[in-house]
Amino acid sequence: MYIQIEPESDIPIYSQVSTQVMEGIIRGELAAGEVLPSVRGLASDLGVNMHTINKSYHDLEAKGVITIVPKSGAVISVAPLKGASKEQTDLLSEKLRPTVVEAMVSGMNDDEIHALVDSIMRNVREMK
Amino acid sequence: MYIQIEPESDIPIYSQVSTQVMEGIIRGELAAGEVLPSVRGLASDLGVNMHTINKSYHDLEAKGVITIVPKSGAVISVAPLKGASKEQTDLLSEKLRPTVVEAMVSGMNDDEIHALVDSIMRNVREMK
DNA sequence: CATTCTGTTCTACTACTATTATAACAAAAC
DNA sequence: GTTTTGTTATAATAGTAGTAGAACAGAATG
Incomplete structure (x- = not known):
């Protein structure tokens, strides 16, 4: 680690x-x-x-x-986390919104934004 | 507005x-x-x-x-923005990463995270 | 032309956040 | 017994966010 x-x-x-x-x-x-x-x-x-x-x-x-x-x-923590509660999801949504909006207004389309999110997730999983 | x-x-x-x-x-x-x-x-x-x-x-x-x-x-601005530059994309990625990571560790899978991003984009477009 | 409105600059302030440093406590761990 | 641990306490600096009021220069409006 x-x-x-x-x-x-x-x-x-x-x-x-x-x-x-x-x-x-x-x-x-x-x-x-x-x-x-x-x-x-x-x-x-x-x-x-x-x-x-x-x-x-x-x-x-x-x-x-x-x-x-x-x-x-x-x-x-002992228990693997099993998914986000409604409250957590709402908080995450609030945190993500400004940056998602910025991406949208910059001209990125939905697929491009999803690709960006995908690349983050992939990078997190693969990084040494 | x-x-x-x-x-x-x-x-x-x-x-x-x-x-x-x-x-x-x-x-x-x-x-x-x-x-x-x-x-x-x-x-x-x-x-x-x-x-x-x-x-x-x-x-x-x-x-x-x-x-x-x-x-x-x-x-x-006069010109509609035509997509994000590499620099912008990197900045957006840096801003998104902590929240995406938090969503991942909370147990949300890829589809759920994409759905969350989708719901933000939809909400932005539809909101009055 | 006079007035109003504009973004801007300046000065000053408060509150909070992030980060730092040091010292010390209580208790677990070795 | 000693070391290590998270914790608490005190203090400080720097930066950020937001506030207030005053004033400037010049554009915009009537």
Whole structure:
């Protein structure tokens, strides 16, 4: 499991970390019950502050992806997630909308937008 | 053309305004050459500060969606946008990735994610 | 021509977010 | 017993979002 960040990106560091942990799970590199590095350890590896990683782990816990065990560490949640609830879907839709709209107004047609989404999903699954 | 905002949303107000202008264009409610309300007028209508609308208009201009004519107003760009450049596509992909990843790890399969994107596109086109 | 309206610039402020640093606690783990 | 863990606390900086008010130059309108 190899996490790296792009400090210059507009996307906050903690969010990048969260996304990469989730990608590791999607690719099967991280399985239920597996332990994530400590907040101190990962922070040191990435050259960022412990609180930044802590924020990412709490973000992931809020999403149900991991479980934080105080004084012990963070583990991948036991149950594979089984699909998004209505609330989650609505939130995801709200997050996606501005970017989808931007793609549409830029002149991309439906197939092109779907292809873009497909390429993201493929890249996530295949990335080493 | 009817713009409204949700002040409580996590999405910044200026971004909401930008998105809605783009949606109006997608739906054909706004056409090339048409004039947008003045920053003062729209700010007053929405109950927000003029600078907030100014930021949105500049955001839209940076995207090539509108042209701001100093001392005159903002107009929808003349040329319909003809598809996204490689740079734009990469930026859009970067923006979409975290949310697509979140959808994937939540257990949504490819078809469900495509359906979500479809529903957004449909909703944008049909909304009054 | 006078007035109004326009985007713009300027100054100032508040609140929040992201990130950083350091110290320390309690308790699990080794 | 020592180390490691997440956590809490305090403090700070920088940037973002949004606000307010004033004022400028020039276009647009009546």
